[in-house]
Amino acid sequence: MSYLKEVKRITTTGLQSMKAQGEKIAMLTCYDYTMATLLDAAGIDVLLVGDSASNVMAGHETTLSITLDQMIYHAQCVSRGAKRAMVLVDMPFGSYQSDSGIALASAVRIMKETGAHAVKLEGGEEVLESIYKITKAGIPVMGHLGLTPQSIHQFGSYGIQAKSDATAEKLLKEAQMLQEAGCFGLVLEKIPAVLAGQVSRELSIPTIGIGAGVACDGQVLVMQDMLGMNTDFKPKFLRKYADLGSEITRATSAYVQDVKQAQFPSAEESY
Secondary structure, eight states: OOOOGGGGSSOOOHHHHHHHHTEEEEEEEEOOOOHHHHHHHHOOSEEEETTHHHHHHOOOSTTTTTOOHHHHHHHHHHHHSSSSSSEEOOOOOSSSSOHHHHHHHHHHHHHHHOOSEEOOOOSGGGGGGHHHHHHHHHHHHEEEEEGGGGHHHHHHHSSOOSHHHHHHHHHHHHHHHHHHHHHHHHEEEEEHHHHHHHHHHHHHOOOEEEEETTEEEEEEEEEETTTTTTTTTTOOOOOOOEEEHHHHHHHHHHHHHHHHTTTOOOOGGGG
């Protein structure tokens, strides 16, 4: 029986149960109330208020520009629309890297001001102290290894990570460290599928893949990418389930034409 049919709200322990039962976890990014209500009604398990809002909502080139206040605003909107899905919030660049006390304060703000259920942060050994402090305060934390977009300028590209034996061993070791530090789950981004499968088997916490193969315990995509709204973004790992970009353009063009030709509103649409 699906775990989803037994609960009113997906929780961290619920995700653990899904892994134990072999039920895959479905996650999508979300940034606003209306889409949260639609995705939640469709049965999504986790709504990630991603710092990718910096790209798809604000038009920035990287995720680095979005602020903590802006992430809190988006998370507030999503939390109001999510009835069953867990709401997970990315901690933005600069809100946790420099000091574990700042990290805790940032996480507390997110939880107090948004109604979200957990936070996510990027990195391995270098963020362990922050994870310890946040989880000790009772705030659930999801980790993120592999391609970590907040470090894009250090990587130099959005290429596949952990391809060599040495880097694969380092990632596996850091995944175990994050689990021991108290993370309830782990995103694996753009790493070889074989490595992601090994990590998923060796960890007791669920793994969520993006460009990391089917052996992960779940998958995540950016909502706008999955729905075909970003027509120029075509990575290998992306499967588009709709072509909303074309449909929105078609519908808007039809509306413009009707307005220009005084075909809208009709008598039936007027008071």
